[in-house]
Every structure is written in C-alpha cells, then in structure tokens.
Amino acid sequence: MARLAALAALVLTMAQAPAPKPAADVELWRLDCGGVQVNDLNAFSDTLAYSGQSKRLVASCYLIRHGSDYMLWDTGLPEAVIGQPVSNTDAMSPILTTTIKRQLAQIGVKPEQIGRVGISHYHFDHTGQAAGFPGATLLIGKGDADALSAGKPGTSAEPLKPWFGGGAKIEAIDADKDVFGDGSVTLLNLPGHTPGHHALLVVLKGKGPVLLSGDLAHFRENYDTNGVPPFNTDRAATLASLDRFKKLAGNVKATVILQHEPGDVAKLPAFPASAR
Incomplete structure (x- = not known):
C-alpha cells in the first residue's frame, strides 16, 4: 500500500511539473x-610529432543568437595585433585584420546587445577582445577563474579586467552549463588544456548539433592522434576530455569544429551568412 501511495505521489508530481x-x-x-602562423608545429606536441613542420591556423570565435539574446563564444586576438608584421621565425606569430565589433555592425548587432561572453579558456587568443563587452555576463570555467584570480604563472587577467577587478558580472562554471535552460547551447566541462577549459555544443534546428572545440585540439592531425601540447596543464585530463568529446560527437552526430583548423571552420557559412 505504501508503495502504491509513493507511486501515486510521483505521478502527481510529474503531472504538475512544467x-x-x-x-x-x-x-x-x-x-x-x-x-596564427605557427613556424614550429612541435609547439603543439609533447611527443615531437611535427618536427620541421609549420602551419597557418585561424583564431575563430562565434556569435550565437538565441531568440532575442546574443552570446559570444571566445573573443579572439586583441585589437592591438592589427597591423603587426607576420614573423617567419617566431614559434608562433599572431595575425589580425578586423575586429568583432566591426563584424557585428555588418549584421546590425550593437555591442550592448551581447548579454553573455563565453570563454573556452584564459589564453590570450581567446580573450583578446572580451573587454569590449563589459555589460555582458562572463561565462568561464571555475578552474580558469581561480587561476586568474590567483595570478598563476602563464595567466593574465588583463584582457578580462571588467570582470576581474572591474565589478562586471561573472559566472564561474565547474561542470557543464545549459546556458538558456532548453538544451540548445551547452558549455561542456573538458579540462586539461587549462584547469577550467570548456567546449560548446550548439543545437541548430536545420544543421543539427555543432561542437565548438575551444582548444581541446588545435588541428585535425592533432585531434585524430590525441596529440597533447606541452603547455597543457594536465595531460591525463586532456586525454579524458578528448575521449568524452569524440564519443559525444559520435553519439549526437555533431558537426565538429576545431576552432583553430581552417578546414573545420569552413564547415560553417562564411560571414555574414549564418548557420541555423
């Protein structure tokens, strides 16, 4: 009798749930x-898999519209890079020719309309233009937020001054995060590259699921062979995150976008066109 009463209560609760x-x-x-012009590709291999190789990578970032809400995912290189010469000798040389704000203006989006800025991790080529959107809530992995707050070696909170010392709203995330509460945009907790590294899953009605990698892997060969850069903060966590990401991509049949791989970024329409 008690079991029946409990079952009835459960059914009633489910019926009343929104x-x-x-x-x-x-x-x-x-x-x-x-x-980024990479003149020493071994910068991304702790097993020296790419001796003598170079590669031109992109530093992509993304705008997401959810109804009338706008969110940026990563913010690329700082505007100060514009006009700097490209080095053929430095291990890595950054390149920038335009800004996020200029591109937003092309599609009629004002900076103050950006309600959220999601950061995959704290490296400068992902945080460079974030400070141009101080009215947005910053979404960042808790491990990264803690490292920035503590001033850990290899980190700098300078590109994120509105949130670290400036009083702007910040949400430090230590797990997955369903951003809008409907499963359409989800931050995925995939540590290893940095302590709080996240990727992003965007579910589109037409194109289907799209996985934006952050820096889980930087280019296709690296991704396919589970390569680990020597500057990652946790090798074992990186490999576990790669395993989760690949299994998730297969299970939901996602389009995988490695954010530094030109061929992957080209799977999405060229700006100002969009994917839906």
Whole structure:
C-alpha cells in the first residue's frame, strides 16, 4: 500500500511539473578573430610529432543568437595585433585584420546587445577582445577563474579586467552549463588544456548539433592522434576530455569544429551568412 501511495505521489508530481520549454530559434555565425602562423608545429606536441613542420591556423570565435539574446563564444586576438608584421621565425606569430565589433555592425548587432561572453579558456587568443563587452555576463570555467584570480604563472587577467577587478558580472562554471535552460547551447566541462577549459555544443534546428572545440585540439592531425601540447596543464585530463568529446560527437552526430583548423571552420557559412 505504501508503495502504491509513493507511486501515486510521483505521478502527481510529474503531472504538475512544467512542460519543457521549446527550443528558441538559434542562429550561429562564425567570426574572423584572427590567425596564427605557427613556424614550429612541435609547439603543439609533447611527443615531437611535427618536427620541421609549420602551419597557418585561424583564431575563430562565434556569435550565437538565441531568440532575442546574443552570446559570444571566445573573443579572439586583441585589437592591438592589427597591423603587426607576420614573423617567419617566431614559434608562433599572431595575425589580425578586423575586429568583432566591426563584424557585428555588418549584421546590425550593437555591442550592448551581447548579454553573455563565453570563454573556452584564459589564453590570450581567446580573450583578446572580451573587454569590449563589459555589460555582458562572463561565462568561464571555475578552474580558469581561480587561476586568474590567483595570478598563476602563464595567466593574465588583463584582457578580462571588467570582470576581474572591474565589478562586471561573472559566472564561474565547474561542470557543464545549459546556458538558456532548453538544451540548445551547452558549455561542456573538458579540462586539461587549462584547469577550467570548456567546449560548446550548439543545437541548430536545420544543421543539427555543432561542437565548438575551444582548444581541446588545435588541428585535425592533432585531434585524430590525441596529440597533447606541452603547455597543457594536465595531460591525463586532456586525454579524458578528448575521449568524452569524440564519443559525444559520435553519439549526437555533431558537426565538429576545431576552432583553430581552417578546414573545420569552413564547415560553417562564411560571414555574414549564418548557420541555423
């Protein structure tokens, strides 16, 4: 009798629970946030897999519209890089020719309309233009937020001054995060490259799931062979995150976008067109 009463109570609770919200109209733009001339590709291999090789990478970032809300995912290289010469001798040389704000203006989006800035991790080529959106809530992995707050070696909170010392709203995330509460945009906790590294899953009604990698891997060969850069903060966590990401991509049949791989970024329409 007690079991029946408990079952009846459970059914009643489920019947009274609000129905899941339908996913809002979601749109995804790829933005040009710079590039990197890599003259020593072993910078991304702790097993020296790419001796004598070089590669031109992109530094992509993304605009997401969820209904009437706008979110940036990563913010590329700092505007100060514009006009700097490209080095053919430095291990890595940054390149930037335009800004996020200029691109937003092309599609009629004002900086103050950006309600959230999601950062995959604290490296300068992902945080460079974030400070141009101080009214947004910063979404960042808790491990990264803690490292920035503590001034750990290899970190700098300078590109994120509105949130670290400036009083702007910050949300430090130590797990996955369903950003809008309907499963359409989810930060994925994938540490290893940095302590709080995250990737992003965007579910589009037409194109389907899209996985934006952050810096889980930097280019296809690295991704396919589970390569680990020597500057990652945790090798074992990197490999576990790669395993999770690949299994998730296969299970949901996602389009995988390695954010530094030109061929992957090209899977999305060229700006100002968008994916839906």
